[in-house]
Amino acid sequence: MHVQELQDAPLAPLTTFRLGGPATRLITATTDDEVIAAVREADDSGTPLLLIGGGSNLVIGDKGFEGTALRIATRGIALEGTALELAAGEVWTDAVARTVEAGLAGIECLAGIPGSAGATPIQNVGAYGQEVSSTITEVVAYDRRTRETVVVPNADCAFSYRHSRFKAEPERFVVLRVRFALEDASGLSAPVRYAETARALGVGPGDRVPLAEARETVLELRSGKGMVLDAEDHDTWSAGSFFTNPILTDEEFAVFYARVAERLGEGVNPPAYPAGEGRTKTSAAWLIDKSGFTKGYGTGPARISTKHTLALTNRGAATTEDLLALAREVVAGVHAAFGITLVNEPVTVGVSL
């Protein structure tokens, strides 16, 4: 094997938070065979395994990880007609740029999302009106239960808002490749679904625009919120959104609505988006802001981003415990104000909220 192997390896530099202690062993694999061999070896010896792509959705405890951390660094972008296949370790933003250059629509609004292609199905990555579940046809994964490589068709991925079968069964699947079906719309984007993007582009919802324009507009909107990685900017030392947007049943929403009126006055309408039969999604960023945690909140080394209330950030000298203390403060504050318990979006390793 040509894999790179390190003992007692720091994991913080592999995460966008730049937080977390060391792993007993760190393996970097650059081929599917190396990935599978490393997973099998860990499973055979009963060693705990942590999969790492770009580390942009990981909160690793200060004590680190006792076991094997496997960094998936496979590369490959294959485009054939409108069919796209990405190796799990491929850099997602590079893949988006390639499809836009090739004149193919479907993932252009997911520009600027850090991390690897292989992690995109895990939480059904989404932004600005697009989610990977709309374009993924199948996921090639190593199934640790059957010890075989399997092809999981979209219908069996159980995709939902920031969730999937892969997230539900974290110890089971190692994503090796992700296949997408894109659209050839003669150089135009998919219909623009997100109001903010449509406004910025000066078009109506449902219109199409040149692909490059869609991508660049999304990148600009994201930069303004600290949602594009920039090593110099501590507002991007984050995992993007730290909390998911709560989805409430009709009854829960009615109770919430009354709480909003009580706290903020009659006539204040909280954000509400249809989220399926009898369900409404509200905005975690709005809840956080209205609970008194405004942009830049905090005095310690972990603070709310100065550009977006939904991002918790490491100002440079934070520990994971500092970050979690801030996260717990926000969860408690929002619960006290509105009776809603926020749920963290990033995956926690060796710690919990």
Ligand SMILES: Cc1cc2nc3c(=O)[nH]c(=O)nc-3n(C[C@H](O)[C@H](O)[C@H](O)COP(=O)(O)OP(=O)(O)OC[C@H]3O[C@@H](n4cnc5c(N)ncnc54)[C@H](O)[C@@H]3O)c2cc1C
């Ligand atoms: C500034 C910023 C902005 C962001 N904006 C968005 C956004 O707009 N929308 C959005 O959805 N997310 C966003 N994110 C979150 C994050 O970028 C995505 O979730 C991304 O897909 C994570 O990829 P990663 O390779 O970094 O995963 P990692 O952080 O390395 O891993 C995340 C999880 O996936 C698992 N995993 C990784 N690779 C594999 C694999 N090959 N097989 C099986 N499991 C694997 C890990 O074990 C872990 O549980 C943002 C993050 C940051 C820092």
